[in-house]
Amino acid sequence: MKLFPFSKFTNPKCVFKMKKFVLLFSLFITCIISILHAQTNNATKKFRLGLKTGLSLSSFTKDVGVFAPWTPGVPASGYSNYKKYFRISSLLGATVEYPVTPSFVVGAELLYAGRGAAYREPNHSVVTITDQGTRKTYNYYKFKIDYLEVPLSAKWDLSANSNGITSFSLYGGLAPAFVLSQSTSYHSYSTSSASPIADPTVRNGELKYVRPFNLSTVAGFQIAGKRKGSFFVDGRFSHTLLPVFKYATTDEGYNLNTAMWTATLGLGIYLKT
Numbered sequence: 001m002k003l004f005p006f007s008k009f010t011n012p013k014c015v016f017k018m019k020k021f022v023l024l025f026s027l028f029i030t031c032i033i034s035i036l037h038a039q040t041n042n043a044t045k046k047f048r049l050g051l052k053t054g055l056s057l058s059s060f061t062k063d064v065g066v067f068a069p070w071t072p073g074v075p076a077s078g079y080s081n082y083k084k085y086f087r088i089s090s091l092l093g094a095t096v097e098y099p100v101t102p103s104f105v106v107g108a109e110l111l112y113a114g115r116g117a118a119y120r121e122p123n124h125s126v127v128t129i130t131d132q133g134t135r136k137t138y139n140y141y142k143f144k145i146d147y148l149e150v151p152l153s154a155k156w157d158l159s160a161n162s163n164g165i166t167s168f169s170l171y172g173g174l175a176p177a178f179v180l181s182q183s184t185s186y187h188s189y190s191t192s193s194a195s196p197i198a199d200p201t202v203r204n205g206e207l208k209y210v211r212p213f214n215l216s217t218v219a220g221f222q223i224a225g226k227r228k229g230s231f232f233v234d235g236r237f238s239h240t241l242l243p244v245f246k247y248a249t250t251d252e253g254y255n256l257n258t259a260m261w262t263a264t265l266g267l268g269i270y271l272k273t
Helices: 018-037
Strands: 048-060 084-087 087-099 104-130 133-149 154-156 166-194 195-206 215-226 231-240 260-270
Touching: 048 084, 048 231, 087 133, 087 166, 087 260, 104 166, 133 154
Parallel strands: 048 104
Antiparallel strands: 048 087, 048 260, 084 104, 087 104, 104 133, 104 154, 133 166, 154 166, 166 195, 166 215, 215 231, 231 260
């Protein structure tokens, strides 16, 4: 059992399994719109459909693979200069909500969510020159795991009884997630003695043994307009309840037993019904 970068680098293009997401996303939207338009009673009219996108930061809770120098009884990896960092990715999807009372709302979402982690080391041979001066440059090794998530939540509107046009809510819930794609990438710089400019290079590889299903706890806040068609801002923190990988260690004894945290900031709009 090997986990990249134990195996050799490969150079395939990163292929994301978007067809599965697009199909499920389309079915989700179609079902919600059908519900909203097929019924005319007051209960059905209370459903709210929204679209959202955003930015996410995620990382592992423990060092893994060759980046776990504390693992006893394993050979030196040569990666001791790498420090744990986070992967920056995106999310995209739809949300549907049903207000049980003016202050209590239940909801579900269907999201394409980029997750994972990163490690980086300083690149002492290259600097980045900006208007603000020079900055340190890093080489990055990224674990990229993209999920189809279906967060289920209960939300409490703390401003339901106010007369303002903006609501502030807190929510919590669970988010089942299914892996859509998994890969790794190494980001570095190539230099030439004939040129003072360093070119960024990327090498892609496989990532094995990711658990195909996971479950996360979710907690967050939302600021939204009270009118139909209003925009909303959503901040969220999630933490997996299951390990990211199916195995606790590699064949060499390096650690794989880790969970994953994710912080997201989303922007969306509630569509008129």
